[in-house]
Amino acid sequence: MSTLDALNTEFGIDDKLQFLEGKGGLTLFRLSHSGNTVEGYLYGGHICSFVHGGEELLWMSSTSFFEKAQPIRGGIPLCFPWFGPSELDSLPQHGYLRLSEMQVKACSCDDKAVSLVLQLATSAIGVAGNFAALDIELELKLGSSLAMHLRAVNSSTETQKVTAALHTYFEVSNVEQVDIPALHGLSYLDKTQDYASFEQVAPFAINCEHDRVFSKAPQHVELLDPGNKRRIIIESEGNNNTVVWNPGAEKAVGIGDFDETRQANMLCIEPACALDDAVMLKPGESFELAQRLWAEPIGS
Numbered sequence: 001m002s003t004l005d006a007l008n009t010e011f012g013i014d015d016k017l018q019f020l021e022g023k024g025g026l027t028l029f030r031l032s033h034s035g036n037t038v039e040g041y042l043y044g045g046h047i048c049s050f051v052h053g054g055e056e057l058l059w060m061s062s063t064s065f066f067e068k069a070q071p072i073r074g075g076i077p078l079c080f081p082w083f084g085p086s087e088l089d090s091l092p093q094h095g096y097l098r099l100s101e102m103q104v105k106a107c108s109c110d111d112k113a114v115s116l117v118l119q120l121a122t123s124a125i126g127v128a129g130n131f132a133a134l135d136i137e138l139e140l141k142l143g144s145s146l147a148m149h150l151r152a153v154n155s156s157t158e159t160q161k162v163t164a165a166l167h168t169y170f171e172v173s174n175v176e177q178v179d180i181p182a183l184h185g186l187s188y189l190d191k192t193q194d195y196a197s198f199e200q201v202a203p204f205a206i207n208c209e210h211d212r213v214f215s216k217a218p219q220h221v222e223l224l225d226p227g228n229k230r231r232i233i234i235e236s237e238g239n240n241n242t243v244v245w246n247p248g249a250e251k252a253v254g255i256g257d258f259d260e261t262r263q264a265n266m267l268c269i270e271p272a273c274a275l276d277d278a279v280m281l282k283p284g285e286s287f288e289l290a291q292r293l294w295a296e297p298i299g300s
């Protein structure tokens with residue numbers, strides 16, 4: 001029996017959960033419920049599509065890699081157990097989770113939602129040091145919204161420093177014309193200006209590279225997109241920060257797997273625990289970062 005057949009036999013749920021061959025031969029899962037659909041890869045636990053009310057909410061790069069040892073560009077990369085560059089030179093940016101194949105742990109379905117739980121077995125990780133003793137799990141729940149919970153337990157005997165982000169690439173009509181009112185007036189560290197601190201002015205008007213780490217992240221954030229006549233709602237838990245990122249037209253050209261022709265159609269809003277807001281996870285302690293996403297017509 002092929003791996004796909006085995007997955008579908010053990011975990012498939014009629015038209016609600018299926019496993020298929022995705023790009024680059026990677027294993028794709030498709031969740032469907034309440035008229036909404038999510039597609040993602042076991043590789044990285046990476047969601048690449050969320051169609052809500054018939055509209056795609058996530059931006060994917062048409063030039064993304066779909067091969068092991070390379071991250072997927074777009075959708076929702078899971079940055080874990082560190083966000084940004086590693087403190088150890090030899091380790092990859094944004095952690096090893098987005099470069100690791102997850103396994104299916106469980107699934108269920110009722111009249112409200114379909115759920116899928118993925119896990120990363122510690123033995124599957126080829127990284128040095130203590131990080132190997134983190135047991136990682138991703139729970140996805142799709143109904144009228146998409147909820148995702150990234151969890152980890154420190155199963156080692158030493159405290160581990162963890163940073164993380166749900167690096168969500170949203171599809172927007174024009175990044176210069178969207179706004180995120182919940183972040184107005186909040187202070188942020190600007191990664192494009194050597195982490196200098198500024199206060200966010202209103203409206204956002206993103207017409208150049210933006211790479212901002214907001215402290216005191218609100219748990220309810222709305223991405224207003226008048227061009228698409230919609231607002232995307234992001235409710236998060238467990239994040240100390242919100243990161244807002246768009247590489248800008250110039251830098252986008254230099255990112256090999258980034259479809260620069262659609263740079264103005266994306267904006268990342270990332271619930272995160274970053275920089276000085278790292279979590280110190282004692283032995284046996286657990287970490288959780290979560291978000292729930294959905295869209296509504298603007299004005300409603």
Ligand code: BG6
Pocket residue numbers: 071093094165167191211212243245270
């Ligand atoms: C953002 C970071 O979250 O991710 C940026 O704040 C980074 O600094 C961006 O450039 C993309 O990272 P990567 O590794 O996926 O190219």
